[in-house]
Every structure is written in C-alpha cells, then in structure tokens.
Amino acid sequence: MPDDFASNCQDADVLLKRFRAGNLPHFINGKSDEGRSGKTFDSLTPIDNSLIGEVAAGNADDIDAACKAAEAAFAEWKEMPGQARKKLMHKIADGIVERARDIALVESYDSGQAIRFMNKAAIRGAANFRFFGDMAPGARDGQSLPADEHINYTVRQPIGPVGVITPWNTPFMLSTWKIAPALAAGCTVVHKPAEWSPYTAMMLAEIAHDAGLPDGVLNCVQGLGEDAGKPLTEHPAIKAVAFVGETVTGSHIMRQGADTLKRVHFELGGKNPVIVFEDADLERALDAVVFMIYSLNGERCTSSSRLLIQESVQEEFTTKLVERVKNLKVGHPLDPATEVGPLIHDRHLQKVCSYFDIATSEGATVAAGGKAAPIDGMGNYVEPTLFVGARNDMRIAQQEVFGPVLTAITFKNEQEAIEIANDIDYGLAGYVWTNDIGRGHRMARAIDAGMIWVNSENNRHLPAPFGGMKNSGIGRDGGDYSFEFYMETKNVCIAMGSHRIPQLGST
DSSP states (O other), X not given: OOOSHHHHHHHHHHHHHHHHHSOBOEEETTEEEOOSSOOEEEEEOTTTOOEEEEEEOOOHHHHHHHHHHHHHHHHHHHHSOHHHHHHHHHHHHHHHHHTHHHHHHHHHHHHOOOHHHHHHHHHHHHHHHHHHHHHGGGTXXXXXXXXXXXXXXXXXXXXXXXXXXXXXXXXXXXXXXXXXXXXXXXXXXXXXXXXXXXXXXXXXXXXXXXXXXXXXXXXXXXXXXXXXXXXXXXXXXXXEEEEESOHHHXXXXXXXXXXXTOEEEEEOOOOOEEEEOTTSOHHHHHHHHHHHHHGGGGOOTTOOOEEEEEHHHHHHHHHHHHHHHHHOOBOOTTSTTOSBOOOSOHHHHHHHHHHHHHHHHTTOEEEEOOSBOOBTTBSSOBOOEEEESOOTTSHHHHSOOOSSEEEEEEESSHHHHHHHHHSSSEESEEEEEOSOHHHHHHHHHHSOSSEEEESSSOOOOTTSOBOOEETTEESOBSHHHHHHHHEEEEEEEEEOSOSOOOOOSOO
C-alpha cells in the first residue's frame, strides 16, 4: 500500500471527488438523507482553507426524524442476543480495517492531522468495535446478592436511544469510542459529528450499514451545534447524551437536557501537567513531553500542556527541549514526514495565536515558535511553541490553548509540584516522571485528575476507566465503565417463602 506524499494526495483527491460531486448528506434510518431544509454549509480544508464540499445543514426536523428512527429500532435491537451483536460489531470492525487507508486520508485532509497519526486512528476505531463487541454477550450480566431469606440479583438493560456528539479532533476514533459501547449495550444512536470535520462520520455510518447493522440503529445528522446539537440534547426520545468537547458546551448540554432528565457523560477540557523530577530518566521524559503536546497538532484533550520541571534540572532539560521543538517538521498533513499539520479552522488558529501576545504581556518568554507559519501564504499552520519562565497564575497556564503550545513552570520540591498541578479548574490527566517508585505512587494519589501516567505517555488500555475530575468531565469510558452509562441496573428480589410478612388489620 503506497504511503508517500504524491500517492497520498492523488488517492485523497479521488476520494474527495465523491464529496465534491454533491452535498454530504445525513444518514437516517439506513439511508442517505439530504435533509428537510435544503440548506448547506461549507466544509473547508485547513491545508489552504479551500472548499472541500457542501454539507447538509441539519435542523430540528432532521434530528426528530433520526430520533424517531432510533426509537423505532430500539425495541428489536435491545432484544438481539449479545452474541449476534458481537458478530455484527466484528463485521463493522472488518469493514473499518478494509477502508482504513480511505478513512485516514479523508480525515487527514479534512482535519489537518498528520497522516502518520491518522493511519493509526482507523485501526484504533476497529479495535474499539472488536473490544466492545466481545463484551456484548455479557453486557447484561449483574451480581448475585443472597440474603438469609431472599435472593437478590442484578441485571442490566440498555437505557434506550442515545445521542452522541463528537469533536473535530481525531473524529473517527473518538466516535467509535462512544458509539461502539452504546451498540454493544443494546442502545440505538443518533450521532451529531462536529461541523468542522464531518466526513468520516458518514463513512462510519455506511460501513456499519454495509456490515448489516439494522436500519435506524445508527443514525448520523450533520449540522451546526445550535441547529442540530441543541435539538438532539432536548429531544424526549433520547435518554442520554455522550459528549466530547469544550467545558462551556458541556454545561450548555447539561442545561438543555435537564427538562427531560437526561443522563449525561462528558469528556471535556484539560490543562494537564507533566511533572519531571530531577531523578527521572530525562531522555525518556523528553520524548514523552514532546510527543504529548506536539503530536496531533496539540489538539487533544489529554495533551500535557503544562510542563512542571524541577529547578535543579530545568536548564539542562529546557535546552534540549528547545532544540527538539525547533526541529519539529510542520507541513502538509498528507506528507508522511510531517509531524505537525495545520490547525482545524482559521477561527481556532486565531485563538491559538492570541496566546502569543498574552504570554509576553504577562511576563513569560517565547523560547521557540510563537507565530503563525502559513505555507505559500496559505493554511492554518502555526509554529510549535514553547513558553518558559511562566507562573501557574498566567492565562497560558490556566486556559486550554488546544494547540502545539507548551508552558514550562519550575518547582522546588514534591509538595510544590502537587500544589501547582492541582491549582487549576481542570482535572483530566497528569503525567509524572520519577525513578522513585514511592514518589510515583504519592503523586498519583495527590494529583486531582481522573487519569495518571507514571513514567509513560498517554498509553490507553481499553478496559481501564477514561475520564476526568472537576471541569474536565463527568463519568468514565472504557470496559465495563462504559456500560454503567449506557445501561440501567435493575435489582430483582426473590423470596424463599420463609420470611415473616408484617400484618396490619388482622384480628
């Protein structure tokens, strides 16, 4: 399979001709659906901000059609045996693998993510379907809870049709991370992808349909948040909403779903610390620090965007870090040599670039990068950036930039590192580098974050819980934790006939 710049561009152009030939539609009740309003919006590539194609602008009527389809399909889907759902989900995974290169090329061109990372995204999406498919046969299993004169046992049942709203960064993989456990649990889904990266959501819906997924089980409605997302979060047929995105949007969704008492699962923002102690393996720590902020263009919720470096090794570590940052290759996302591609949208580029002036105005130093870097005058490219001499109360240390921008802060000792790490509204992830195993455990306990990695970058284990504390989210994904959201637990109590029943009104 070719993977050079020229062949990637040629193959992507062939794939994109389909999208340029007509509007990207919705997928509702097993069919392509042009929408009820006839309105569209432009989808642009961040490579040069040229038009990829027109996308159907979903509205409340489109959402209603999709929700009704999901509601109608739920009765049959929830009763399908787990083994049958498993078989279907493995067929979907097979379809994803067959189209992995197509998915990677489209997503790279659509989102600006480097092809070196998108090549793995589709394979990870297939792994999500296989993993949760394997869990489907046991999804309803509960516990045996015997008492002296009764037997209690629990069973689980799917909550009903659910809404899934996914973001524009690594959209395909993140959509499978939400949709696969919902289907395994027996829920039907209405998916609203981000308007800035809409294409691979339609590809997933088509792959699932071709694999034999019944009509109405997975529906996809394109559109803007206010026009399509809000009606989804308010629709009475939707029993729960899983959302990945900004913290402010999460709070809006919680309010919108309040009247219908929707269950919500949020994976929100992060401003995650990576803490490097003087006794760490500094070369491995350097690799991890660079990877976890500059890969995926820094547009990832788990990026380690705050570097906390112990004073005694600050100069040595920072010198090597500056060299690495300046050596990162910024370029066209379909070039296999590219490490940092263009940011998703011009509006996001402006947001990221605004922090360059903020940093200097607050007293930090730009040690590398610090400006936009268009290629041939075009595209949403930005130089990988490193701020040094920062304090934790600066906006560059407190606010989620969501780009290839790292803020370095020094600390004296373990206690100060903990205080700095926790002095933030977010609590998604934390990374600790030390060769003192006791310190590693102490830091893991002390840091207020849902996930801690010690002497490792973000290494995912699918059965493990994934999620954040504080403003970083509600709930956990992964393994059985996902089923806690998509399913209701029911207790059944069976009497043995020997217990005394209290009597009232007897003579």
